Ligand SMILES: Nc1ncnc2c1ncn2[C@@H]1O[C@H](COP(=O)(O)OP(=O)(O)O)[C@@H](O)[C@H]1O
Ligand SMILES: Cc1cn([C@H]2C[C@H](O)[C@@H](COP(=O)(O)O)O2)c(=O)[nH]c1=O
């Protein structure tokens with residue numbers, strides 16, 4: 001006989017800026033709502049770009065979310081839920097990995113979206129660890145703003161400063177590997 005247990009798991013949606021991570025997160029969360037599942041969506045309080053409360057895509061799709069200061073708060077705010085969505089996971093503290101594991105172990109489906117790499121093409125925050133523990137990974141690509149190819153990188157137009165600088169097309173553009181490297185070379189010679 002097989003046991004009928006509530007099974008949880010972790011899904012990670014990653015990719016460059018403008019690759020459609022937030023849209024994909026919203027799509028999955030809305031489908032869960034259509035299935036009458038209880039959902040909660042969280043984002044780091046630091047990300048206030050488009051809206052204080054909602055998760056909003058670059059194309060203005062949105063869904064209600066709860067901004068949290070630190071990842072442990074997610075555990076406190078998750079009552080009776082079936083599906084938890086987390087956007088901008090790269091900005092969370094390292095505990096987010098443990099938090100996602102705890103939720104999944106309780107039988108919750110956890111869907112995490114975040115930038116896998118920063119503007120220097122280095123792994124971003126807790127994303128490598130989240131990718132390591134996820135059951136399912138979706139890597140999305142934007143369109144390279146230089147050549148129209150598939151973009152894997154988030155090029156910062158002023159290629160310096162701290163890792164965390166909130167911004168949109170004013171500061172960043174998605175680029176493919178070749179066009180990203182070309183941008184770095186151009187910045188070096190300036
Ligand atoms: N260069 C681009 N490549 C792909 N999509 C783009 C680009 N520039 C703007 N967009 C818009 O961004 C939307 C994706 O936004 P979003 O889901 O917020 O992405 P992400 O969360 O990955 O930054 C696309 O549907 C499209 O309308
Ligand atoms: C590459 C990079 C990005 N950011 C910021 C810029 C935006 O505010 C978010 C990413 O949002 P998106 O939903 O993935 O488009 O992150 C940053 O702070 N540092 C970086 O290196």
Ligand SMILES: [Zn+2]
Pocket residue numbers: 144145146147148149175176177178179180
């Ligand atoms: Zn390119």
